[in-house]
Amino acid sequence: MTLPLIVAKSLRQHLLSTVVTAASIALAGGLLMAVWVVKTQSNDAFTKQNAGFDAVLGARSAKLQLVLNAIFHLEASPGNLPWTDYEDIAKNAAVALALPIAVGDNYRGYRLVGTTTNLFSVEHAPGRKYRVAEGEEFAAGYMEAVLGSFAARQLKLKVGDKFHPYHGLNFDEKQKHEELYVVTGILEPSNTPADRVIWIPLEGIQNMKGHDAKSAAEISAVLVKLKNPIAGRGLELMYNKQGNRLTFAWPIAQVVAELFGKIAWFDKVLELVAWLVAAVATGSVLASIYNSMNERRRDIAILRALGARAHTIFLAVVLECAAIAVLGMVAAFAVYLGITGVAAHIIRTETGVVLNAFAWHPILAWAPAAMIGLSALAGVIPAVKAYRTNVAENLVPVS
Amino acid sequence: MPLLEICQLKKSYATPDGGTLVVVDLPEFKLEAQTQVALSGESGSGKTTFLNLIAGILAPDSGSIKLNGLELAGLRESARDRVRATTIGYIFQTFNLLQGYTALENVLLGMSFGPGADREFAKSLLKRVGLDAKLNHLPRQLSTGQQQRVAVARALANRPKLVLADEPTGNLDHTNAGESLKLIREACRENGAALLLVSHDREVLAQFESVQELGKLNRAAK
Numbered sequence: 001m002t003l004p005l006i007v008a009k010s011l012r013q014h015l016l017s018t019v020v021t022a023a024s025i026a027l028a029g030g031l032l033m034a035v036w037v038v039k040t041q042s043n044d045a046f047t048k049q050n051a052g053f054d055a056v057l058g059a060r061s062a063k064l065q066l067v068l069n070a071i072f073h074l075e076a077s078p079g080n081l082p083w084t085d086y087e088d089i090a091k092n093a094a095v096a097l098a099l100p101i102a103v104g105d106n107y108r109g110y111r112l113v114g115t116t117t118n119l120f121s122v123e124h125a126p127g128r129k130y131r132v133a134e135g136e137e138f139a140a141g142y143m144e145a146v147l148g149s150f151a152a153r154q155l156k157l158k159v160g161d162k163f164h165p166y167h168g169l170n171f172d173e174k175q176k177h178e179e180l181y182v183v184t185g186i187l188e189p190s191n192t193p194a195d196r197v198i199w200i201p202l203e204g205i206q207n208m209k210g211h212d213a214k215s216a217a218e219i220s221a222v223l224v225k226l227k228n229p230i231a232g233r234g235l236e237l238m239y240n241k242q243g244n245r246l247t248f249a250w251p252i253a254q255v256v257a258e259l260f261g262k263i264a265w266f267d268k269v270l271e272l273v274a275w276l277v278a279a280v281a282t283g284s285v286l287a288s289i290y291n292s293m294n295e296r297r298r299d300i301a302i303l304r305a306l307g308a309r310a311h312t313i314f315l316a317v318v319l320e321c322a323a324i325a326v327l328g329m330v331a332a333f334a335v336y337l338g339i340t341g342v343a344a345h346i347i348r349t350e351t352g353v354v355l356n357a358f359a360w361h362p363i364l365a366w367a368p369a370a371m372i373g374l375s376a377l378a379g380v381i382p383a384v385k386a387y388r389t390n391v392a393e394n395l396v397p398v399s
Numbered sequence: 400m401p402l403l404e405i406c407q408l409k410k411s412y413a414t415p416d417g418g419t420l421v422v423v424d425l426p427e428f429k430l431e432a433q434t435q436v437a438l439s440g441e442s443g444s445g446k447t448t449f450l451n452l453i454a455g456i457l458a459p460d461s462g463s464i465k466l467n468g469l470e471l472a473g474l475r476e477s478a479r480d481r482v483r484a485t486t487i488g489y490i491f492q493t494f495n496l497l498q499g500y501t502a503l504e505n506v507l508l509g510m511s512f513g514p515g516a517d518r519e520f521a522k523s524l525l526k527r528v529g530l531d532a533k534l535n536h537l538p539r540q541l542s543t544g545q546q547q548r549v550a551v552a553r554a555l556a557n558r559p560k561l562v563l564a565d566e567p568t569g570n571l572d573h574t575n576a577g578e579s580l581k582l583i584r585e586a587c588r589e590n591g592a593a594l595l596l597v598s599h600d601r602e603v604l605a606q607f608e609s610v611q612e613l614g615k616l617n618r619a620a621k
């Protein structure tokens with residue numbers, strides 16, 4: 001009972017430095033956990049994300065560009081392909097569903113993607129289709145739009161609202177199209193990139209005034225769902241090896257994994273920075289306790305005069321350092337939720353991929369363990385100094 | 400058997416110029432249980448060093464210190480800590496209260512390294528020294544006289560066989576000093592502890608039936 005009392009008293013007696021060092025532990029520990037969780041969760045979420053498709057067929061290009069453009073609705077389209085290519089793959093025996101898309105317009109930064117009403121029969125997750133939650137599906141050939149839930153919320157558009165599309169994938173006020181579209185429906189949230197899209201009939205993009213006349217018979221890509229995912233191998237061979245006009249990006253997860261492979265060095269740098277910050281924070285525990293050792297000498301001498309053993313004093317200092325880390329790591333979870341919350345929001349806004357800040361990850365157990373352990377270890381240095389305090393000399397006040 | 404029996408005790412310090420200064424050179428000293436003895440000695444005559452040797456805070460260069468039948472001179476530091484925690488109470492000129500702890504907590508700490516914390520006994524000791532209304536006061540919220548009384552209660556907290564007092568009234572005014580000394584002597588008697596007090600103050604020494612001159616006992620004192 002005595003040891004916790006001594007530790008608690010000391011924490012209180014040096015309240016300011018306790019709070020400041022605990023705060024630095026909180027920031028460092030929160031950052032460490034956040035970096036880890038955002039990194040592994042986004043890796044996971046992006047590689048699992050396929051919006052319900054197995055492959056993308058597009059103009060000859062890098063598979064990654066094709067996937068980013070057609071599945072994640074990011075980056076520029078690598079080019080168009082004729083309608084006949086869609087007809088060919090749609091007829092292929094291995095293909096369960098082929099969805100042509102056309103891009104090239106936006107409304108206030110949110111992409112308009114032209115497609116067929118087949119969109120609404122795609123299962124983006126087992127048993128879950130892209131379902132209109134409010135209003136109704138667009139009708140082919142009409143200037144109607146169904147908004148992804150996130151786009152609708154951000155644009156504050158409701159069923160019945162009307163808007164003019166803008167030309168290009170990036171918003172430019174001068175590029176307004178004359179056509180007026182009406183919102184007929186809003187999709188149920190799917191937690192896929194489709195949530196950030198304004199879906200319109202394919203003909204809408206193809207025939208938008210001011211678009212190249214040639215584009216009327218062209219599409220940007222075909223999203224493909226296979227009857228059996230293994231069948232992708234044959235199609236890949238056909239399009240990528242035997243042909244040289246088109247690219248068949250399959251399997252999507254592997255294409256995205258390659259992207260993460262390319263930016264793995266960035267993860268490593270981030271990790272390293274997080275660890276360095278953690279090391280600096282535990283170092284600050286050491287420094288603050290060590291620096292206060294002079295003020296503590298008299299208290300230590302008094303405790304020793306009352307019969308406390310040197311290793312009790314040693315233990316008290318180590319425990320005090322660990323206790324600062326414990327306080328800091330409790331607060332670190334608030335920091336962690338703050339950082340992951342902001343990161344998840346940004347990732348969702350930019351990509352439509354949803355991370356869960358509250359999901360469990362082992363780092364949430366071993367980062368606190370590591371920070372507390374390292375702080376206790378750092379405490380050994382001032383603890384040795386405390387252990388060696390000369391009792392007789394420090395019992396008399398310095399005159 | 401005396402409570403404290405000292406024989407050929409020597410202690411010297413290293414001086415800044417590289418030499419050694421012999422501070423204690425005491426052929427013989429005895430103290431019976433439950434008695435009270437005052438040691439007189441001028442400033443610098445080695446009084447504090449002598450008490451620190453008995454308390455086991457300092458280790459002697461040579462000689463023997465038998466306390467309650469146990470030879471301290473050969474013990475390791477942690478064993479001496481244990482002896483101090485269980486059998487010795489120490490009262491200092493500067494009180495040496497822990498500033499972050501209340502009166503009651505200071506007294507509780509006086510027992511927690513030895514017999515273990517006993518709140519009721521701690522409270523009764525503070526009541527005995529007239530501080531039952533100040534249990535939760537911090538030292539800085541108490542007068543000097545009250546602080547010294549907390550120190551007296553703390554010295555008795557581990558039910559010691561021997562209380563060492565190092566110029567316990569040196570920081571108190573005349574009236575307080577007289578009362579404090581009376582309190583120390585009575586409290587030690589009531590609790591069955593022997594008292595060894597060192598001082599250079601004639602008025603203090605005059606209160607004791609048994610006064611020994613450290614200058615005469617200690618061959619190192621000039």
Ligand SMILES: Nc1ncnc2c1ncn2[C@@H]1O[C@H](COP(=O)(O)OP(=O)(O)O)[C@@H](O)[C@H]1O
Nearest residue numbers: 412413422440441442443444445446447448449
């Ligand atoms: N740690 C030390 N190192 C060197 N000399 C010391 C030390 N402590 C005390 N002394 C010297 O030992 C002598 C006795 O000191 P002390 O026991 O404090 O005497 P008193 O309590 O009677 O005033 C003094 O001359 C003092 O300067």
Ligand SMILES: [Mg+2]
Nearest residue numbers: 446447448565
């Ligand atoms: Mg002295």
